[in-house]
């Protein structure tokens with residue numbers, strides 16, 4: 001399922017939520033969100049335990065409803081909830097709290113449910129759920145765990161009574177399920193058996209056979225019967241210990257295993273223990289649901305939330321983030337020190353910018369969007385954004401995009417509909433209009449969004465058809481920067497390229513031996529002849545330097561030939577940021593203007609600091625675009641592209657292989673080449689950024705990176721991608 005290309009900030013989302021909620025019965029959206037998550041879990045983690053961590057707000061409410069739904073479906077669910085805030089829970093979340101079935105909520109710190117990674121099937125009745133309830137929970141939270149000796153007796157009796165081949169089923173509904181014997185859930189009751197017992201039994205099976213034991217595996221009861229209670233069960237001196245001293249399993253760790261610590265790294269490294277006691281190769285089963293905080297995270301996490309997140313991140317199971325990984329700002333992609341490292345994020349109503357820029361792509365895992373059947377509202381928002389200028393500058397059909405999103409959402413909605421409850425019979429009335437501020441809606445940049453990169457060339461063309469580019473760059477000692485940009489322009493298809501070296505004759509490099517197609521001259525020489533040469537696009541700044549000579553050449557670029565396109569990078573940005581004469585000249589230019597700052601250069605253009613830029617990359621890119629009247633490419637993980645009118649997009653391609661010197665030079669050369677070839681700015685800028693990242697992705701696929709990927713290779717890979725179509 002492709003991710004929605006539409007991105008909404010929390011302001012836009014809240015507006016939609018409010019509008020929609022006003023037309024729906026209370027709790028409908030939370031119900032839909034929870035049902036969506038339940039469907040996702042049923043598909044991806046059909047067995048195994050589900051630990052739901054819930055926060056104080058509606059994100060926590062989603063988690064609480066989800067926990068109830070999963071429990072009712074017979075899943076083995078544990079809930080840990082942060083305390084409500086002083087103001088109490090929001091209405092929907094409070095309703096979810098009140099409806100949480102008894103026994104699911106755990107006290108203390110979260111632990112992985114030991115001894116049971118149960119699955120559906122029992123519907124909660126007569127199953128392990130009852131055992132849990134009676135025992136007050138598993139593991140360290142098991143305050144009523146009882147006397148280990150008693151548990152030992154009960155379990156041993158159960159095992160001995162079992163027929164020669166007994167199935168140890170740690171599943172819900174059958175604490176011990178003897179397929180060929182006498183042990184049934186009714187015989188082994190909550191009073192007789194605790195989770196610790198089953199844990200011990202499973203581990204004992206493993207120890208006895210030295211083979212991994214999985215839930216459902218058949219284990220010889222002879223082996224089990226051969227072992228004494230002392231071998232099988234907890235050391236009576238330590239109610240949490242699962243092994244008596246000298247037990248072979250103890251060899252696996254220097255410390256006695258205790259409940260809740262079954263994911264000890266040494267054990268995992270040996271592939272011995274997964275999924276809360278179940279030995280299941282390298283693939284633990286079960287999932288932790290992160291429903292701590294969503295788009296309402298407004299301040300630093302407190303110690304308890306941080307500890308829970310740290311715990312969740314340390315468990316070798318999947319982590320499904322509800323809406324947004326907790327600790328991540330859904331608008332900006334800024335992550336707190338403690339942030340859920342999700343393997344999957346299921347996000348609601350629309351995709352969020354913070355999932356795609358800065359730390360977002362590091363912590364979100366696989367992103368899925370469910371519009372909660374609010375396509376009409378999303379559609380109207382996109383339309384309103386379009387009316388306010390959004391998308392117009394990008395040449396993006398935002399309405400069509402929104403429709404596509406709606407279709408995606410509906411498809412998900414229909415799937416969910418198969419499990420639908422009462423709330424889903426209600427269709428929200430379509431909104432009449434919304435008027436979101438322009439920069440609360442953006443888009444992703446994907447291959448499909450930049451088709452003109454792949455348009456075939458007409459036969460009846462010549463080198464003049466593909467533009468004449470001049471690259472003002474490469475002061476002495478930085479010649480390579482000029483070559484990187486110029487070669488990238490060549491490989492991206494520019495018709496003619498002049499390298500205007502930031503130097504005076506005689507040049508130390510009269511020609512590029514690798515690419516003699518490039519016409520290398522001194523900067524003044526190219527500037528003097530620019531009219532005659534027909535330069536229609538300038539790329540300026542790569543290794544240009546910031547001395548007076550550089551300043552003079554750049555001023556000429558900005559003041560002369562105002563119809564030519566300019567792409568400014570690196571030193572040109574530093575010079576521009578500090579020179580009002582240049583800024584005035586820049587603003588007055590009629591050609592297409594592109595600025596490609598990394599965060600430090602962006603801060604110079606804004607007179608702020610890098611921290612401020614990175615704290616809200618979209619806002620920074622939009623601010624630069626507005627101040628300079630230019631297209632802005634704010635580089636980094638999740639590069640932001642912003643049009644002069646404030647329409648922003650986030651690139652989806654690229655990887656940390658690009659974090660190497662010279663890749664920015666390559667990007668500016670590519671952007672210049674695409675403009676020189678006459679692509680519309682929205683496709684040249686967004687397309688160049690996407691192509692640059694996609695080239696790096698291809699190199700990684702080929703094993704040429706991320707480590708050691710070099711800038712020159714990016715240009716070559718980009719050429720290949722363009723020609724493949």
Ligand SMILES: NC(=O)C1=CN([C@@H]2O[C@H](COP(=O)(O)OP(=O)(O)OC[C@H]3O[C@@H](n4cnc5c(N)ncnc54)[C@H](O)[C@@H]3O)[C@@H](O)[C@H]2O)[C@@H](O)CC1
Pocket residue numbers: 017018021029030031033055056057058059060062085090292293294295296297298299300301302305322323324348
């Ligand atoms: N309202 C709606 O219509 C819907 C909301 N949904 C869910 O609700 C979420 C938004 O709910 P909320 O607005 O309640 O926000 P959250 O649940 O994300 O968190 C806000 C709550 O956490 C507190 N908080 C914020 N930062 C904190 C911190 N650092 N430490 C401790 N407490 C902190 C706030 O005071 C507030 O109580 C969405 O992300 C989504 O998961 C979904 O159910 C879909 C529908």
Ligand SMILES: Nc1ncnc2c1ncn2[C@@H]1O[C@H](COP(=O)(O)OP(=O)(O)O)[C@@H](O)[C@H]1O
Pocket residue numbers: 570598634635636637638639654655656657658659660661662663664665666667692
């Ligand atoms: N971690 C990353 N993930 C994705 N892209 C990255 C990453 N690090 C750097 N890049 C990209 O690499 C390029 C680096 O540009 P820049 O910092 O100007 O380098 P240089 O000046 O050395 O050429 C930019 O396009 C940037 O977006």
Ligand SMILES: [K+]
Pocket residue numbers: 059290291292293294321322323324325326
């Ligand atoms: K969350």
